[in-house]
Amino acid sequence: MLDAKGMDGRSLIRRRAGLRLWLSAGWLTLLCLAALFAPWIAPKDPLAQDLFLGRMPPFWMAGSEPGYWLGTDSLGRDVLSRIIHGARVALTVALVAGVITCLIGATLGLLAGFLRGWVDMVISRLIDIWMAFPPVLFSILLIAVLGPGLISIIIAIVVIDWTRFARVVRAEAMAQGAMDYVASARVAGRGRIGIMLREILPNVLPTICVLLTLEMGIAVIVEAILSFVNLSISTDDPTWGGMISEGRTAIHQAWWVLVFPLITLFLTVLSFSQLGEGLKDRFDPVLR
Amino acid sequence: MTYLSIRDLSVRLKGGPSLLRRVSLDVEPGEVRGLVGESGAGKSMIGKAVLGILPPSVEITGGQILLDGTDLLTLPPKDRRRRIGASCALIPQDPLTALNPSHRIGPQITDRLVDILGWTRADAEARAKALLAEVQIPDPDRVLRAYPHELSGGMRQRILIASAFAAEPKLIVADEPTTALDVTVQKQILKLIAGMQARHGTALLFVTHDLGVVSKVCQYLSVLYAGMVVEDATVVDFFAAPRHAYSAALLAATPKYTDPAAGLNPVPDAVIDAVRAEVAAFDRGSA
Numbered sequence: 001m002l003d004a005k006g007m008d009g010r011s012l013i014r015r016r017a018g019l020r021l022w023l024s025a026g027w028l029t030l031l032c033l034a035a036l037f038a039p040w041i042a043p044k045d046p047l048a049q050d051l052f053l054g055r056m057p058p059f060w061m062a063g064s065e066p067g068y069w070l071g072t073d074s075l076g077r078d079v080l081s082r083i084i085h086g087a088r089v090a091l092t093v094a095l096v097a098g099v100i101t102c103l104i105g106a107t108l109g110l111l112a113g114f115l116r117g118w119v120d121m122v123i124s125r126l127i128d129i130w131m132a133f134p135p136v137l138f139s140i141l142l143i144a145v146l147g148p149g150l151i152s153i154i155i156a157i158v159v160i161d162w163t164r165f166a167r168v169v170r171a172e173a174m175a176q177g178a179m180d181y182v183a184s185a186r187v188a189g190r191g192r193i194g195i196m197l198r199e200i201l202p203n204v205l206p207t208i209c210v211l212l213t214l215e216m217g218i219a220v221i222v223e224a225i226l227s228f229v230n231l232s233i234s235t236d237d238p239t240w241g242g243m244i245s246e247g248r249t250a251i252h253q254a255w256w257v258l259v260f261p262l263i264t265l266f267l268t269v270l271s272f273s274q275l276g277e278g279l280k281d282r283f284d285p286v287l288r
Numbered sequence: 289m290t291y292l293s294i295r296d297l298s299v300r301l302k303g304g305p306s307l308l309r310r311v312s313l314d315v316e317p318g319e320v321r322g323l324v325g326e327s328g329a330g331k332s333m334i335g336k337a338v339l340g341i342l343p344p345s346v347e348i349t350g351g352q353i354l355l356d357g358t359d360l361l362t363l364p365p366k367d368r369r370r371r372i373g374a375s376c377a378l379i380p381q382d383p384l385t386a387l388n389p390s391h392r393i394g395p396q397i398t399d400r401l402v403d404i405l406g407w408t409r410a411d412a413e414a415r416a417k418a419l420l421a422e423v424q425i426p427d428p429d430r431v432l433r434a435y436p437h438e439l440s441g442g443m444r445q446r447i448l449i450a451s452a453f454a455a456e457p458k459l460i461v462a463d464e465p466t467t468a469l470d471v472t473v474q475k476q477i478l479k480l481i482a483g484m485q486a487r488h489g490t491a492l493l494f495v496t497h498d499l500g501v502v503s504k505v506c507q508y509l510s511v512l513y514a515g516m517v518v519e520d521a522t523v524v525d526f527f528a529a530p531r532h533a534y535s536a537a538l539l540a541a542t543p544k545y546t547d548p549a550a551g552l553n554p555v556p557d558a559v560i561d562a563v564r565a566e567v568a569a570f571d572r573g574s575a
Contacts, residue, residue, distance in 0.1 A: 116344060180386035181396075184451075187339045188400040189373020198399075202390035 021278030024271035031268060035087040042081035043067060046238045050076035055254040071256040073246060079257060082238035083264050089239045090268065092150065093223040097157035098216035104158065105165025106208050112166065113173025114196050123170070127163045135160050139222065143231045153226055157219050165211055172204045206283040213276030217269035224265055240265050290314045290354075291491045292338065292459050297351035299333055299342070299515070307333050307346065308515040309570055315508075317458065318489040320482070322502035322523070324538070325512035331495045332381075333515070335461040338493065340372050356458070373404055377452040379462040379481070383444035383469070387436035394432035397451045405455055419450035423480055442473035446480065453484055459491045466501065478505055499542050503527060511535040514567045534563040 034041055044067070053076035056065040064071065070079040112123035139156045146152035176182065177200060185195050220240075227241025240261040247258030292315040299308040308330045315321045323331040336342045338353055340360070353360045355375065360368050380386040387396060397419070398412035407415075413432075420428035423446040436444060445465065452460050462481060466474040482505050485492045494506055502509050502523060509526055511519040511534070519532040530536040537555040544550050 179388075180380035180382055181388045183339075183341050184378055184380060184386060184448075185400075186341050187372060187376060187378045189369050189404045190400075191369075194403075199388055203388070205390075 018278070020274050021282070024274035024278065027267055027271045028275065031087050032091060034084045035091045038085045038088055042078075042084045043069065044078035044081045046077060046081040046085040047236065048077065052076065055250065055257075057254070058256050058260075070260050071254065073243070073254065073257045074250050077238075079243070079260055082243055083240065083261055085238045086240045086243060086261065087264075089150065089237060090220050090223060090265075093153055093157070094216040094219045094272070097154040097161075097219040098212055100154070101158045101161045101215055101219075102165055102208065102212045105162035106169045106204075106211075108162065109166035109169030110173050110196060110200065110204065113170035114177050114200055115192065116174075116177075120170070123166065127166055127170075130160075130163045133160075136225065139226065140229070140231060143226060148231055153223055156226075157222050161215060161218065164215065165208070168207060168211060169204055172207050173200050176200045176203050206280045209283060210276040210280045213272045213279070217272035220265065220268055220272070291317045291356055292493070293352075293354040294334070294338070295352040295354065297334070297337060297353060298349045299330070299337055299346055300349055302345055302347050306349075306515055306571070308337070309567070310351065310574070311510075311512075311515070311517055312351075313510050313517065313520060315459065315491040315493055317491050318486070319508065320485060320492040320494055320506045322506035322509035323493065323495045323512060324497065324499060324502055324509055326497065326538075328514075329512040330515035331497075331512050332463055334512075335378075335463050335493055335495050338459075339376055339378055339461055340368055341378075373400075374455070375458045377455065377457040377460050379448055379452045379460060379465045381464040381467055383441050383448055386448050387444055389436055391435075392432070393434055393436065393439075393447055397432075397447070397454055401454060415454060416450070419454055420447070422453075422484070423447070423450045425450075441469055442477065445469060445473075445477050449477070449481060449484060453488060453490070456488065457490060459493065460485070461493045461495070463495045464497070465494075467496075467498075474501075481505065499539060511538065513563050516567055516570060518563060518566070532563075533559050 050072075053065055053068070053072050054074050056068050056072040056076075057063055058071040058079075059066075059069050068078050068080070070083070072078055073082075108123050112120040138160055142156040142159060143152050146155060173196075182195060182199055185199050190198070223239065224241030224244065227239040228245045230242075230245070243261040244258055244265075247254070247256075247261070251258055294311055294313050296310040296312055297308055298306065298310055300306045311330075311334060313321060313334075323334055325331045333342070333346070337348060338355075338360075342348070348361060351361075355371065358371070360371065363371065387393070394413070394416060397416040398407075398409065401407040401412040401415065402409055416432060417428045420431060425431050425443065425446055431439065431443070431447070439447070449465075465481060466477050469477060478501060481492075481494075484490075494502070496502060506523050508520075508522055510517050511526075511530075511532065513534055519526070519530060519535040521531065526535070527539070530539050534555070537559045541553050541555055543552060
């Protein structure tokens with residue numbers, strides 16, 4: 001059944017998936033630790049201004065100030081410390097908004113895809129209506145109504161993005177529901193909820209897992225966008241989006257204020273999506 | 289005593305055409321009845337109606353399905369489910385999609401026995417092992433711990449057969465159980481099903497489009513066209529002298545592997561027209 005060639009192919013897939021998984025998980029772990037222990041790790045106070053130290057370049061350039069590794073912004077605040085503190089907001093939004101969105105969206109998608117009938121009609125129409133709103137305008141509108149703040153951002157992401165999960169999970173649940181093993185389970189006398197949780201859910205889980213990590217990346221981006229347009233949390237707390245927004249005004253004099261938070265943001269979003277792909281390969285019994 | 293008796297069963301697409309037209313047939317314990325017909329004749333639909341797994345787009349418009357004397361269609365849904373679950377089983381068509389890829393083989397056989405029929409876990413596991421041995425699977429312990437994708441199609445179909453017999457059902461519906469398999473494996477699987485059925489004394493409803501298969505496994509058969517039973521006969525009588533022109537043409541259309549030069553004999557248009565006219569006359573009569 002398993003010839004030598006087949007084995008090689010499989011272990012190759014696994015090794016490559018493994019590397020991806022470790023790199024992305026490594027970066028995210030680093031970020032989580034930074035967020036958790038920010039006050040102890042950050043070399044400087046992220047809010048402390050010192051106009052004499054404005055726009056200091058990062059450590060390898062001439063004229064850098066010792067202790068300010070990634071330079072300072074126009075107000076003399078330490079870029080590295082602000083990035084580390086910004087991870088708190090970014091990761092909180094990613095985890096909380098991602099998980100809540102996933103729970104709501106996946107549940108509705110599963111119900112619609114498996115129960116079909118009027119449940120599907122209602123949920124599908126809701127998705128259609130929802131997706132007709134332009135998401136960025138919708139989120140700005142929501143924040144305007146709810147008022148800025150961490151909770152508002154999370155609510156906005158959940159309200160806008162649940163359709164992402166619902167659509168995909170619905171399609172997947174529908175495909176699984178047509179399989180013969182579902183028919184066998186029905187003949188055996190399993191109830192609909194039992195079939196949904198025992199037979200369908202485990203087969204949809206890898207997809208949900210990938211979507212969840214993608215959603216976490218998207219949540220980070222949404223938070224950054226809202227910070228960029230000054231609709232995120234109070235301007236006192238450092239956020240990556242806020243830093244990018246501030247850095248933009250001084251891009252020619254101090255590029256580092258913009259570039260370092262941007263790289264962090266990029267790596268984080270990339271890691272989330274790669275983590276999802278890696279986990280999917282781990283989850284999938286066929287590739288395992 | 290008749291175990292399964294279907295009387296005048298009519299099924300149609302909701303708001304659409306009829307799929308089954310007053311189908312009647314009986315299956316006794318220990319007996320195999322073949323359901324034969326071309327694609328779309330409604331042979332699978334009968335099995336699905338009996339097991340209560342018709343798609344939601346289809347409705348039963350009349351008739352009775354008597355299981356051991358009780359009309360399933362008059363039972364409340366919950367009782368019907370319980371009754372079917374306790375006394376019937378399905379051998380599905382495609383072994384590749386009939387096992388849940390996310391669960392190991394063992395639990396897929398035993399969980400039903402434990403959760404629904406109230407067996408102890410130890411009893412269920414012993415039963416699963418004995419059944420795998422009965423369907424001639426080498427090394428049952430390893431197979432019980434395997435995932436479906438680790439096994440071949442023939443192996444999976446053996447497991448599905450074992451699983452169908454697990455709770456000693458009185459009636460099994462086999463929905464084209466060999467269609468998705470290699471011809472070389474088909475024969476073994478047919479032998480296996482026939483042997484198991486005979487040993488356990490199960491009533492078997494065998495859905496197939498292959499008359500060759502019918503001649504090997506069944507004692508009785510119903511030939512269907514457009515959801516109508518055009519012939520109901522014993523296999524011996526049928527192969528000696530089919531009574532209906534359509535079933536005679538169907539029999540003549542079976543390719544002869546022993547004579548490749550003979551070419552194919554499609555069912556003649558005149559026969560199709562005649563049987564279609566019969567169906568139309570039936571629809572006028574029942575309208």
